[in-house]
Amino acid sequence: MSSPDKELPQADMNGLAMAVLNAIQHPVILVDEAGHIAFANWEAESFFGASASHLARYNISTFIPFGSPLLTLIEQVRERRAPVNEYRVDLSSPRLGADKLVDLYVAPVATAAGAVVVVLQERSMADKIDRQLTHRAAARSVTGLASMLAHEIKNPLSGIRGAAQLLETSVIDDDRALTRLICDETDRIVSLVDRMEVFSDERPVDRVALNIHSVLDHVKAVASAGFARHIKITENYDPSLPPVYANRDQLVQVFLNLIKNAAEAVGDRPDGEIMLTTAYRPGIRLSVAGTREKVSLPLEFCVHDNGPGVPPDLLPHLFDPFITTKTNGSGLGLALVAKIIGGHGGIIECDSQGHRTTFRVLMPASKGLREEDDTSGEQRK
Numbered sequence: 001m002s003s004p005d006k007e008l009p010q011a012d013m014n015g016l017a018m019a020v021l022n023a024i025q026h027p028v029i030l031v032d033e034a035g036h037i038a039f040a041n042w043e044a045e046s047f048f049g050a051s052a053s054h055l056a057r058y059n060i061s062t063f064i065p066f067g068s069p070l071l072t073l074i075e076q077v078r079e080r081r082a083p084v085n086e087y088r089v090d091l092s093s094p095r096l097g098a099d100k101l102v103d104l105y106v107a108p109v110a111t112a113a114g115a116v117v118v119v120l121q122e123r124s125m126a127d128k129i130d131r132q133l134t135h136r137a138a139a140r141s142v143t144g145l146a147s148m149l150a151h152e153i154k155n156p157l158s159g160i161r162g163a164a165q166l167l168e169t170s171v172i173d174d175d176r177a178l179t180r181l182i183c184d185e186t187d188r189i190v191s192l193v194d195r196m197e198v199f200s201d202e203r204p205v206d207r208v209a210l211n212i213h214s215v216l217d218h219v220k221a222v223a224s225a226g227f228a229r230h231i232k233i234t235e236n237y238d239p240s241l242p243p244v245y246a247n248r249d250q251l252v253q254v255f256l257n258l259i260k261n262a263a264e265a266v267g268d269r270p271d272g273e274i275m276l277t278t279a280y281r282p283g284i285r286l287s288v289a290g291t292r293e294k295v296s297l298p299l300e301f302c303v304h305d306n307g308p309g310v311p312p313d314l315l316p317h318l319f320d321p322f323i324t325t326k327t328n329g330s331g332l333g334l335a336l337v338a339k340i341i342g343g344h345g346g347i348i349e350c351d352s353q354g355h356r357t358t359f360r361v362l363m364p365a366s367k368g369l370r371e372e373d374d375t376s377g378e379q380r381k
Helices: 010-023 042-048 069-080 123-152 154-168 173-200 212-225 248-266 333-343
Strands: 028-031 037-040 084-090 101-108 116-122 208-210 232-236 244-246 273-280 285-287 294-296 299-305 347-352 357-363
Touching: 028 042, 037 042, 042 116, 069 084, 069 101, 069 116, 154 173, 208 212, 208 248, 212 232, 212 248, 212 273, 212 299, 244 248, 244 357, 248 273, 248 299, 248 333, 248 357, 333 347
Parallel strands: 232 273
Antiparallel strands: 028 037, 028 116, 084 101, 101 116, 208 244, 273 299, 285 294, 299 357, 347 357
């Protein structure tokens, strides 16, 4: 490290500045007085789908939609010499692709007349985290509802069922079907309440450092021997992943539910396929409510399928209780999945475009904990 009284050479300072800008996880561009993109960091190259040298040849209007608010903001900053923010600006276009919703920060550069710096923050992950917090709130609402239902509904239901059984012995054959219907529907309501009682379980979860691949291999074996026996299940794992700090039984429950949903979506189509993937995604962090702490969520576990996809109007509410696309579904499976992942400090989201649906789970890695011994003898892939 250099001493405080010794300045770095200009070349080193320039190299350090470039390294800092390229380390920023948001697209950053410098637009000169003529409107050309004089500089673009690595994230900007990825966002615009072109190298910095290619971007520098053209005016910024070449790369963004016609009439975009970004052009107006740039002119406004040049005139006022003051920074501006604009939220949820849609830059979607055939060139940039769909779902390019961004927050913009545009500021003047004091040392270059007419030049402005533009920082683009893609809304996708921010929106996903916002929706995840909504899912957790919905799960807490179901928790209170489940506790109330267990005490206030199950007792009267048992009385109704008992009365129906007594009536069954004294009614004529034509009416016996009605008493049987009362008993069956009462049993169905009790079963639903029993499922909802899972939400009211707020006991601390026993967690250890786990090899996620042994969990996924177990879930795949169960699925392939049962509900997904006719569907091709493939894997694409990152063998270098660190352990995840989690409860094994609950993770098995989560991924069994997700794979079962995928299998039902694929159905009997001959080219149906489910893919399990794992990856390391640094840079994703979630704020902890009530503190200044930010939890890193670098572990990504995905379940992909090539079914018909999720209707766009249903997608934002997919993890809400009682939301389902199944004829006889209760809409509690994915709500429970969201509760379990949220209880582990992670987030879950669904992306669905065309015939491609992905359920993505982001979770924290284990911090210096020894990986649990795998009694099944399975080795990390």
